[in-house]
Amino acid sequence: MSKKTRLIQKTSKTFLFGGVLLVLLSSLALYFYTSYLLKSEVEEVLYSTESRVADAIKNDSVVFSLSPVIEVKKTDNVQSEVLKDTIIYDPSQDEMELFRELSTYKNINGIDYQITVRNMVVESEDLALAIVISNITIFVIAFIFLFYFNTTRNLKLWDPFFKNLEQMKRFSLTSKDTLNLVDSDVLEFSELKTEIETLADKVRKDYESLKQFTEDVSHEMQTPLAIIQAKIDNIINEHEISDKQFEQVTSIQKDIQRLKQLNKRITTLTKIDNNQFINIENVNVSDLINEKIESFKELQFANLVYNPENKLSVSMDVYLADILINNLISNAIKHSKKNEEITIITKSKLLIISNFGEKVLANPENLFLRFYRESSTNQSTGLGLAIVKKICDLYEFKISYKFEVDQHIFSIDFLRN
Incomplete structure (x- = not known):
């Protein structure tokens, strides 16, 4: 470039x-x-x-x-x-x-x-x-005289443009502050100011409409899903059903849970895109990993091994930190067999998670794309790693993947560029 x-x-x-x-x-x-x-x-x-x-x-x-x-x-x-x-x-x-x-x-x-x-x-x-x-x-x-005269004149002439450019750099859809641009006696700059203000107002209105639509859809989906789940529970608890019916109902429950998870993750991605996570705190990632390991052990995932070389603390939103660690560990579990060891290592500003793999991925460059799944047999939503990448991009963390010595290795460098 x-x-x-x-x-x-x-x-x-x-x-x-x-x-x-x-x-x-x-x-x-x-x-x-x-x-x-x-x-x-x-x-x-x-x-x-x-x-x-x-x-x-x-x-x-x-x-x-x-x-x-x-x-x-x-x-x-x-x-x-x-x-x-x-x-x-x-x-x-x-x-x-x-x-x-x-x-x-x-x-x-x-x-x-x-x-x-x-x-x-x-x-x-x-x-x-x-x-x-x-x-x-x-x-x-x-x-020399004309050069300095021309430069001074140009600076004065372009001053409204540069001031408006700085205003545009600070413009945020999430902010309620009005975009106050400087007018100019130059016709083209004046027209540009008017068009930018019009465009900014339209974009902000569209953003608010999209944001409201996403929140409404997410909220409205939760209610019918909860009702369907309750009715299925009633059918199982109050009626005798055959083994075949039980398998079908169990499959429906899994699909409902998957749909709930999908809805939650799409909502999370939308909120990240809209910069709705603005609370920055000092998060102790090492403690968060220990909590996640205990939670997964309760679900009989006892093959998680944590080797903290150094304590890891990061400044970010606590909720997004929880999602980040949870999605990385969940991804490793989904692609590992029950007795295979999953290793987690933390250094001063580095997180590494690795799990056993029989072969290298066919398309590793697509790992962080939304809805991408390496195998059609995988029942994941295809959004877990996409959310991880989106969180890393938000805070300028560097995430990378490599396959080395039969290990799928994900690492996050928390040092901002």
């Missing part, structure tokens, strides 16, 4: 990169354009000087030179005009300098002359560089 960037940082980076690119491109363009203009100007001066020298020779018939700027000499080898850059020694500077040189050949008064005029271009390069540096300096100063 890619790293997320804040909106202001994103827009500032875009402005920054765009500005730097603009400064570089404009400086390069200015440098080459200025160099071209200065070069053209130098060449124009060279042609002007050459023309004046030719006129002077024509009028006065005087051959003169001013090295290295002007050189005039008679020649018998007439060539084409040459315009080039050259490096020659400048006596006035006592060093080698870069010149722009124009060499022309002209017949003046019947005599062929080679007229060479030069102009120093070092100063032109320095001038172009100075112009570019000045341009960059002005751009950088203007850019």
